[in-house]
Amino acid sequence: xxxxxxxxxxxxxxxxxxxxxxxxxxxxxxxxxxxxxxxxxxxxxxxxxxxxxxxxxxxxxxxxxxxxxxxxxxxxxxxxxxxxxxxxxxxxxxxxxxxxxxxxxxx
Amino acid sequence: xxxxxxxxxxxxxxxxxxxxxxxxxxxxxxxxxxxxxxxxxxxxxxxxxxxxxxxxxxxxxxxxxxxxxxxxxxxxxxxxxxxxxxxxxxxxxxxxxxxxxxxxxxxxxxxxxxxxx
Numbered sequence: 453x454x455x456x457x458x459x460x461x462x463x464x465x466x467x468x469x470x471x472x473x474x475x476x477x478x479x480x481x482x483x484x485x486x487x488x489x490x491x492x493x494x495x496x497x498x499x500x501x502x503x504x505x506x507x508x509x510x511x512x513x514x515x516x517x518x519x520x521x522x523x524x525x526x527x528x529x530x531x532x533x534x535x536x537x538x539x540x541x542x543x544x545x546x547x548x549x550x551x552x553x554x555x556x557x558x559x
Numbered sequence: 560x561x562x563x564x565x566x567x568x569x570x571x572x573x574x575x576x577x578x579x580x581x582x583x584x585x586x587x588x589x590x591x592x593x594x595x596x597x598x599x600x601x602x603x604x605x606x607x608x609x610x611x612x613x614x615x616x617x618x619x620x621x622x623x624x625x626x627x628x629x630x631x632x633x634x635x636x637x638x639x640x641x642x643x644x645x646x647x648x649x650x651x652x653x654x655x656x657x658x659x660x661x662x663x664x665x666x667x668x669x670x671x672x673x674x675x676x
Contacts, residue, residue, distance in 0.1 A: 541606075541663075
């Protein structure tokens with residue numbers, strides 16, 4: 453099975469900072485990569501599909517890139533409401549494995 | 560409005576059974592790939608099972624042989640029958656829908672399952 457590895461596992465940054473989270477698949481998954489945001493005590497929310505397609509209503513400061521095995525989620529200017537845990541996920545075929553998550557906090 | 564609502568969680572003893580339900584509204588469960596995901600307390604998301612629109616199913620290694628996913632088209636509801644429960648199955652269980660683009664675009668609010676004596 454394909455493993456999904458995120459880094460870092462936690463991150464502290466200041467409001468306005470540019471933040472980058474990486475996700476690596478153990479085998480190529482083309483662009484079948486999604487990013488989810490889970491705020492404390494809330495349900496996960498789909499942010500990005502197909503590695504780089506922003507979902508409707510998601511602020512444009514979020515962006516995704518990558519293909520094959522290496523992917524990134526970037527927040528161009530961190531806001532306080534972005535405090536959450538972010539997960540990548542492969543969805544080309546089962547098992548639909550998630551990364552272990554990156555907990556983002558405000559410094 | 561497209562919605563999912565889980566029910567059936569609770570406290571169960573190790574070795575026991577529980578059936579979770581996921582009622583859908585605003586779309587037809589039989590036309591989509593439907594998913595169960597779980598999250599142990601303080602831990603990350605773990606994909607559990609899928610039932611494809613054609614009816615075939617697939618399970619994570621951690622639950623294969625113990626959990627069974629199914630759906631009732633007349634009730635527009637998906638189920639997760641959980642047998643031989645273990646302490647490590649303790650988690651919030653979410654149902655979700657795989658959207659036309661692939662990833663999980665609609666999630667329920669989750670139902671808590673606690674396996675403890």
